[in-house]
Each structure stands twice: as C-alpha cells, then as structure tokens.
Amino acid sequence: MDDTFELYDLKVSIEAIQGRCTCDHNVGDYFELKGGKLELPAGQSFCLYALQSAIPLLPAKQRPLHPNDWMQTDSRVVCPDPLCGVVMLIQRRSPRILKHSDVSAVEMDRSENP
Numbered sequence: 001m002d003d004t005f006e007l008y009d010l011k012v013s014i015e016a017i018q019g020r021c022t023c024d025h026n027v028g029d030y031f032e033l034k035g036g037k038l039e040l041p042a043g044q045s046f047c048l049y050a051l052q053s054a055i056p057l058l059p060a061k062q063r064p065l066h067p068n069d070w071m072q073t074d075s076r077v078v079c080p081d082p083l084c085g086v087v088m089l090i091q092r093r094s095p096r097i098l099k100h101s102d103v104s105a106v107e108m109d110r111s112e113n114p
Helices: 048-062
Strands: 004-017 030-034 037-039 076-078 086-099
Touching: 004 048, 030 048, 048 076, 048 086
Parallel strands: none
Antiparallel strands: 004 030, 004 086, 030 037, 076 086
C-alpha cells in the first residue's frame, strides 16, 4: 500500500464586515491552507480570534466529503466578536497529494489487517 492521500488546499477570505472590525481587515483579505501550512500574503495579518473560529472546520473541509454532508455545503464562519461581524468564506482550491511519511512521525501499519 502506498502512503499517499489527498487534501484540498483552502482559501479563507473575508467576505463581509457587518460591524466594526478592530483588526483592520478588509473585504477580500485572506489566508490559504496548503496541506498543514497556513500562508498569508506578504505584509498581511489575520486576526487570531477570527482565525480560531475557522480552525475547527478546516481539516474536514480539506478532505473529500459525501455530497450530502453539511460540511460540503456550509462554507461560512463568523468572527466570535459580536460587534465585529466579520464573515469568512472557506473555499476549496485544487487537491494536493501528500505522503503520510511527510506529515507524521508515526510509522504506518502495513499489515493486511491493521
């Protein structure tokens, strides 16, 4: 058995600001998740509190899903600051092939009956 698997790269962007964002975000600001690494455009920051509301969804959004799974259709998350109103959109990008051995120090069980 080969040790490869597929994850989607994600783009998480500020879709709307429905309040007063004190972190200087603008509509269109974004970060990307490529494999297990977060990337920001040069010179851009991203609010830790907004980020923490998106993080729990990202591993599931990276994986292939059943068409009826709610994670397939629900793609928006809101900053937890009720006065901020930042709405983020999670979008799938291209799939990426990763190797278990590149992302985990745990050896795979290669027996027929794991």
